[in-house]
Amino acid sequence: MSYSKPKFKEKYSNFINGKFVAPIGGEYFENTSPIDNSLIAKYPRSQKEDVELAVDAANAAKEAWGNTSATERAKLLNKVADIIEANLEEFALVETCDNGKPIRETLNADIPLCVDHWRYFAACIRAEEGSATELDEMTLSMNIKEPLGVVGQIIPWNFPLLMLSWKMPPALATGNCVVLKPAEQTPSSATLLMEKIADVFPPGVVNIIHGFGPEAGKPLASSSKVDKVAFTGETTTGQLIMQYASKNLNPVTMELGGKSPNIFFNSVMDHDDAFLDKAIEGAVLFAFNQGEVCTCPSRILVQEDIYDKFMERVIARTNGIIQDNPYDINTMVGAQASNDQYEKIQSYFKIGKEEGAKVLAGGEANKLSGNLANGFYIKPTLLEGHNKMRVFQEEIFGPVACVTKFKDEAEALEIANDTLYGLGAGVWTRDAHQLYQIPRAIKAGRVWVNCYHAYPAHAPFGGYKKSGFGRENHLMMMNHYRQTKNMLISYDKNKLGFF
Numbered sequence: 286m287s288y289s290k291p292k293f294k295e296k297y298s299n300f301i302n303g304k305f306v307a308p309i310g311g312e313y314f315e316n317t318s319p320i321d322n323s324l325i326a327k328y329p330r331s332q333k334e335d336v337e338l339a340v341d342a343a344n345a346a347k348e349a350w351g352n353t354s355a356t357e358r359a360k361l362l363n364k365v366a367d368i369i370e371a372n373l374e375e376f377a378l379v380e381t382c383d384n385g386k387p388i389r390e391t392l393n394a395d396i397p398l399c400v401d402h403w404r405y406f407a408a409c410i411r412a413e414e415g416s417a418t419e420l421d422e423m424t425l426s427m428n429i430k431e432p433l434g435v436v437g438q439i440i441p442w443n444f445p446l447l448m449l450s451w452k453m454p455p456a457l458a459t460g461n462c463v464v465l466k467p468a469e470q471t472p473s474s475a476t477l478l479m480e481k482i483a484d485v486f487p488p489g490v491v492n493i494i495h496g497f498g499p500e501a502g503k504p505l506a507s508s509s510k511v512d513k514v515a516f517t518g519e520t521t522t523g524q525l526i527m528q529y530a531s532k533n534l535n536p537v538t539m540e541l542g543g544k545s546p547n548i549f550f551n552s553v554m555d556h557d558d559a560f561l562d563k564a565i566e567g568a569v570l571f572a573f574n575q576g577e578v579c580t581c582p583s584r585i586l587v588q589e590d591i592y593d594k595f596m597e598r599v600i601a602r603t604n605g606i607i608q609d610n611p612y613d614i615n616t617m618v619g620a621q622a623s624n625d626q627y628e629k630i631q632s633y634f635k636i637g638k639e640e641g642a643k644v645l646a647g648g649e650a651n652k653l654s655g656n657l658a659n660g661f662y663i664k665p666t667l668l669e670g671h672n673k674m675r676v677f678q679e680e681i682f683g684p685v686a687c688v689t690k691f692k693d694e695a696e697a698l699e700i701a702n703d704t705l706y707g708l709g710a711g712v713w714t715r716d717a718h719q720l721y722q723i724p725r726a727i728k729a730g731r732v733w734v735n736c737y738h739a740y741p742a743h744a745p746f747g748g749y750k751k752s753g754f755g756r757e758n759h760l761m762m763m764n765h766y767r768q769t770k771n772m773l774i775s776y777d778k779n780k781l782g783f784f
């Protein structure tokens with residue numbers, strides 16, 4: 286079964302104060318589909334004054350929204366979930382067109398996960414309880430969680446609607462108003478969502494500003510009328526955003542890059558069974574979503590005594606991955622999100638070869654036929670080498686895994702932790718000791734054990750080291766969007782203090 290490119294209008298607007306608003310300067314940029322490099326539509330090239338309009342609208346709405354009941358907020362979040370679910374195929378097609386990832390993934394992972402995140406935070410906010418302590422028989426200390434006010438959110442292009450759905454629901458559930466800037470490469474699904482939910486929230490509660498990082502993202506992160514900045518993207522951009530936000534002493538959360546190790550101990554090959562098949566699938570997950578995943582298992586570490594046999598199967602499986610038209614339901618790997626990515630990945634092939642890395646699979650662009658010849662396809666690639674090489678250390682953000690051997694647990698850990706990043710990691714073993722001790726010793730915010738690439742809403746996700754700080758998902762992240770008011774109440778008619 287195959288789908289085709291969805292229909293778009295010629296141009297779109299920002300969403301500010303409950304309305305679609307043209308950019309004040311009247312400038313637009315052209316957004317193209319990486320599947321065939323065809324034009325999708327024009328989107329606002331917003332500037333500081335557009336951002337200010339959105340931030341002012343959010344400020345005007347924050348008092349009333351912050352005072353709505355948890356029940357009311359939950360009802361509206363659930364309504365958004367219902368709307369996305371009812372239009373799942375349309376959202377999936379738009380996401381595939383904009384990002385280049387296969388429809389198989391957007392239909393089965395991206396969009397269903399979005400629905401679940403909106404529902405999860407609708408439920409969390411109703412299940413919330415505060416705390417009160419009797420400090421002595423006449424004094425009560427009461428902790429009340431209050432919203433921060435207006436939150437600026439800046440997201441990347443690799444999971445456009447899912448990143449929005451990771452960020453917006455907890456901010457809204459906790460009573461904040463939001464101004465969100467999608468990535469300029471993938472503005473379409475956020476716009477479609479605003480079209481579908483335009484009347485759901487009171488005006489000003491949800492605002493979307495399109496445009497480029499330095500022109501629209503910087504004024505948002507720098508605004509003195511914003512109370513918090515939440516960012517997902519590259520580590521170097523995160524460093525800039527922190528500088529902007531620090532001028533206002535604004536809190537930030539940072540979800541940044543990664544170079545995640547995926548470690549295979551020799552016991553995975555003890556039996557030729559379903560578990561071994563699962564481990565092989567776990568090793569080739571580097572290729573899916575075109576490797577444009579922050580947690581992409583981009584370093585494969587294999588114990589030396591199983592290396593040859595294990596890699597023989599991994600290479601065969603990698604060469605069997607179907608890369609074709611992303612609108613075709615059988616396609617497993619689609620197009621890279623942009624020409625910039627396409628070129629960056631190929632430059633790393635050159636770097637890897639110069640460093641002496643051996644190409645075990647792929648290692649080049651994939652020239653597809655017809656319209657797809659204009660798109661940005663890279664063959665799933667395995668590079669063999671050692672952990673000091675740049676291809677092992679730098680985030681390539683493509684369907685590329687760098688493979689190396691280790692002798693024992695100590696060496697596996699040394700290689701795994703020899704990275705600036707600490708976002709994700711995978712550990713594959715049948716050994717009961719290793720499956721606890723190794724993940725405990727890995728310096729990363731999420732370690733998958735005998736699985737990979739699972740993102741349940743109720744498990745906290747985030748980075749160690751240069752992969753960022755703060756967490757996404759899980760009810761604990763609601764605290765990133767609120768502050769604690771302590772009320773210290775004396776019931777004593779005579780005494781001034783309680784000490």
Ligand SMILES: NC(=O)c1ccc[n+]([C@@H]2O[C@H](COP(=O)([O-])OP(=O)(O)OC[C@H]3O[C@@H](n4cnc5c(N)ncnc54)[C@H](O)[C@@H]3O)[C@@H](O)[C@H]2O)c1
Nearest residue numbers: 440441442467468498502503518519522540541542543579
């Ligand atoms: N840790 C996570 O949860 C997570 C999730 C997804 C992606 N990522 C990371 O995101 C990166 C890929 O995304 P990307 O290329 O879109 O990242 P990016 O940093 O280039 O852009 C992300 C967003 O920041 C904006 N931006 C760029 N420069 C800016 C500036 N000076 N001021 C304000 N905003 C600015 C962009 O317009 C975009 O909206 C990878 O490094 C990946 O690992 C991390």
Ligand SMILES: CC1=C(/C=C/C(C)=C/C=C/C(C)=C\C=O)C(C)(C)CCC1
Nearest residue numbers: 390394444447573574578579580738740
């Ligand atoms: C990449 C594969 C899948 C999906 C992975 C997902 C949904 C990753 C999400 C990552 C996020 C939100 C953050 C970092 O970028 C499956 C599970 C659909 C299939 C295998 C490959």
